[in-house]
Amino acid sequence: MxxxxxxxxxxxxxxxxxxxxxxxxxxxxxxxxxxxxxxxxxxxxxxxxxxxxxxxxxxxxxxxxxxxxxxxxxxxxxxxxxxxxxxxxxxxxxxxxxxxxxxxxxxxxxxxxxxxxxxxxxxxxxxxxxxxxxxxxxxxxxxxxxxxxxxxxxxxxxxxxxxxxxxxxxxxxxxxxxxxxxxxxxxxxxxxxxxxxxxxxxxxxxxxxxxxxxxxxxxxxxxxxxxxxxxxxxxxxxxKLKHLPEFNAERCRLANKYLAEIKNPHVQLPKVRPGADSTWHQFVIHTDKRDELQDYLKSQGIGTLIHYPIPPHLSEAYQYLGKKRGDYPIAEKYADEVLSLPMYNGMTEEEQHTVIEAINKFEG
Missing domain, CATH: 3.40.640.10 (Type I PLP-dependent aspartate aminotransferase-like (Major domain))
Structure with missing residues (x-):
């Protein structure tokens, strides 16, 4: 796994x-x-x-x-x-x-x-x-x-x-x-x-x-x-702080490999804002086949996470704000399509290759 x-x-x-x-x-x-x-x-x-x-x-x-x-x-x-x-x-x-x-x-x-x-x-x-x-x-x-x-x-x-x-x-x-x-x-x-x-x-x-x-x-x-x-x-x-630059550099290498090698029409890869860099805390793709892709990857022994499935304005905790579905359509759309791929320090080349190959084979 x-x-x-x-x-x-x-x-x-x-x-x-x-x-x-x-x-x-x-x-x-x-x-x-x-x-x-x-x-x-x-x-x-x-x-x-x-x-x-x-x-x-x-x-x-x-x-x-x-x-x-x-x-x-x-x-x-x-x-x-x-x-x-x-x-x-x-x-x-x-x-x-x-x-x-x-x-x-x-x-x-x-x-x-x-x-x-x-x-x-x-x-x-x-x-x-x-x-x-x-x-x-x-x-x-x-x-x-x-x-x-x-x-x-x-x-x-x-x-x-x-x-x-x-x-x-x-x-x-x-x-x-x-x-x-x-x-x-x-x-x-x-x-x-x-x-x-x-x-x-x-x-x-x-x-x-x-x-x-x-x-x-x-x-x-x-x-x-x-x-x-x-x-x-x-x-x-x-x-940890002594090694943080090294950890960040490793995550950048992992992210660059994902960006270069994931090729699936159902997957929208993350973009980095011009003028910024990224520490890649998460590698978050967008896909209109999110639930299907997550289930498929799970069947291949690959874990993923959703950050985050419910926008704050639709959470039970904030019902008192009086917001409803449709008030913030972009956030709601993102909540339905984001998926965080495996990303951690110490991830092996073989593990990442397995993730990339599985995503590229996904047909929806």
Whole structure:
């Protein structure tokens, strides 16, 4: 069986380094908010190209805390792409704000040319989701935000190290949000996340808010939360980060092989936006025979995933928004036709050849 994602392979590539770091952290006797977290924050900020990074417990925490600290609240609107993962929308609505959906473009990310039409007097921010490892058009997006005095939050959960016009995503907006869930490019071995920012004031606020609103033990400045990146995950992420450029390069090689060798009239291959590169968090094809192709590949021992089968506006969780099928036809169409092919570090040439050959033989 060829899995859609095989996390064990990446671990096995550098298992001795991970194990050595884990033992060192366990033997240190310090497990929360210590030197590993502090060092990782410095190293991640340097990698992204921002002045600050603050470790958190998850990517969702990074999102909702970001909007909380930007004072986005009930009555405010935040623009977000209509095909985003539902966690992106939750980051907005947890704070009582209203998501305003904008349709995606041919690169599976928010269509920057449609953002301005969605802006109202209630709009306070834009959430730029760099989906599948593909960068949004941050030049247009930041220009719109500047002209309308809007805050910008980047969701970089699936884009660890990819660039727009040579600049790493997560360094454009007020705040960059990262998930280090194990499947991500720089994945932890459990839940973990962080934010990046060039604002010293925001970085300080995050450090206070993540720790029960306390800067000094038992002196609580605000009503915060418990969202701390732990020492063990931070240490393991430091090992991963050393190898992230190599991991990204490998995924690019895999993607290029798919792009060059998959030839089936039923399959539309992904496009990379001019001016961007991709870290290929997912290799997402579009096909009007999605369910048939997925079943066929399963019968050939090949696993695939769907990212994502239900657009947020049609989910049960967001029925209260009053949206209906047909309101965002592009996102709905994508939800019916996207399919993520096997893509993981350590994938063998034989495994990829098997996937390509099977797809090319599919007749629908």
């Amino acid at each position: 060829i899995m859609a994602n095989n996390l064990l392979r990446q671990f096995e590539l550098y298992s001795s380094e991970y194990e050595e770091k884990a033992i060192a952290v366990l033997r240190s006797g310090w497990y929360v908010l210590g030197k590993e977290v502090e060092n990782f924050e410095h190293e991640w900020a340097e990698y992204i190209g921002t002045k600050y990074a603050v470790g958190l417990a998850s990517g969702l925490d990074a999102l909702w805390i970001s909007f909380r600290l930007l004072d986005i609240k009930a009555g405010d609107e935040v623009i977000v792409c209509s095909n985003a993962y539902i966690a992106c929308v939750m980051g907005i609505t947890i704070n009582g704000a209203t998501p305003v959906f904008v349709e995606p473009d041919e690169y599976d990310n928010i269509d920057a040319d449609k953002i301005e039409a969605a802006i109202t007097e209630k709009t306070k921010a834009i959430l730029a989701v760099h989906l599948y490892g593909q960068a949004c058009d941050m030049t247009k997006l930041m220009d719109i935000a500047k002209r309308h005095n809007l805050r910008v939050v980047e969701d970089c959960a699936q884009s660890h190290g990819n660039k727009w016009q040579g600049q790493v995503v997560g360094s454009f907006g007020d705040i960059g949000c990262f998930s280090f869930y194990p499947t991500k490019g720089c994945g932890a071995f459990g839940d973990a996340g962080c934010i990046t920012t060039n604002s010293e004031e925001l970085a300080k606020k995050f450090k206070v808010f993540r720790n029960y609103g306390s800067e000094k033990h038992y002196h609580n400045m605000v009503v915060g939360t418990n969202s701390r990146l732990d020492e063990l995950q931070a240490g393991l992420l430091r090992v």
